[in-house]
Amino acid sequence: MSQTLRLEAGSMFSKYLLSAMLVSGTSLLASCAMSPKKPPEISYDSYVPPLPPAPAAPTEQRPKPLRVPPGWAPARGGAIGETPAARVENANAAARVEPRREGYYNAIQIYPWSEGALYQVYAAPGQITDIALEPGESLTGEGPIAAGDTARWIIGNTESGSGIARRVHVLVKPSRADIATNLIIATDRRSYMLELRSGAKPYMPAVSWSYPALKVGLLPTVAATPVIPDVTARNYRYGLTGDSPPWKPVSAYDDGRRVYVEFPRGIVQGELPPIFVIGPDGEAEITNSRVYQNLLIVDRLFGAAELRLGAGKRQQTVRIARLDGGRTDGLWHRPGDNAGSKAPNPASKGAPQP
Secondary structure: OOHHHHHHHHHHHHHHHHHHHHHHHHHHHHHHHHOOOOOOOOOOOOOOOOOOOOOOOOOOOOOOOOOOOOOOOOOOOOOOOOOHHHHHHHHHHHHEEOOOHHHEEOOEEEEEOOOOOEEEEEEOOOOOEEEEOOOOOOEOOOOOEEEOOOOOEEEEEEEEOOHHHOEEEEEEEEOOOOOEEEEEEEEOOOEEEEEEEEOOOOOOOEEEEEOOOOOOOOOOOOOOOOOOOOHHHOEOOEEEEEOOOOOOOOEEEEOOOOEEEEOOHHHHHOOOOOEEEEOOOOOEEEOOEEEEOOEEEEOOOOOEEEEEEOOHHHOEEEEEEEOOOEEEOOEEEOOOOOOOOOOOOHHHOOOOOO
16 A cells, blocks of 8 residues: 555544544533433431420411402312213313402402312413412421422522511412413411413412411411521531522521521522422422521522522523531531531621521
């Protein structure tokens, strides 16, 4: 073989090898991008702080509703169906409660409460719908808010008021039009069943309920103000990665039972991002959380979680993940710290006072 032929053959082989390497590298990068990032495995702490004392029994009556809408007669299965599927469809259709003119107080649709009814909520992209629960009512259990489609619906919760006027608000926002899902909200008083429907317009700014009168001797519970752990009881063992939006937390810590995500004090002037706990398989899950001042309190420990705000290419994400480390004498510390040091200087963090 001549020198010219050998050079041409070598050049062709080099081009083929380079193309194969590029295709292989692109496939590897694509597979890595599609694979969900799993959270780190965490071990249980040897010390768990005791639960705070239960609040004293309330003596006040609950606030009066803004408006009492016309009553709702519970459905009894709807029209007769020839098949099981038809009977289910008919029962669901009969149980749906649609917005009514008589139920509006300004822009708030006030539904009459009925156990097992399917309340309709109409939402639109770029708009938030506020689902307000009864004053004094609290979310309960692990995962008290569950939705069928958590990928295309942004769902979070916050609170307003204090004492007997404290109120839980579940906030929902679709990422696009022409989608629908269902939403279950579990509280210490009842379970709500809602059907969320998204369209280009219109949207319902707020939804609430009018409830039957309380029985004699039954009063709503008053949730105590959250007890923020003292600096000496905080475990600063979380790292923050991802984007750097104005709302990015300044720190995150736990007290052995709950995780506290601390935002800048000016967060009250903007929109608070919802938090999603990352499950064992890397999938985002809704978890029970609440807001107190500039703190987002998550009622469980986790290996990783993400704060997300926005949709599509404009979405901003901050990941909160447990750092590598262990406990010594029941207290966690970072490598290089003194054994008794668990937290940075709180004066630089602007931590809220209990």
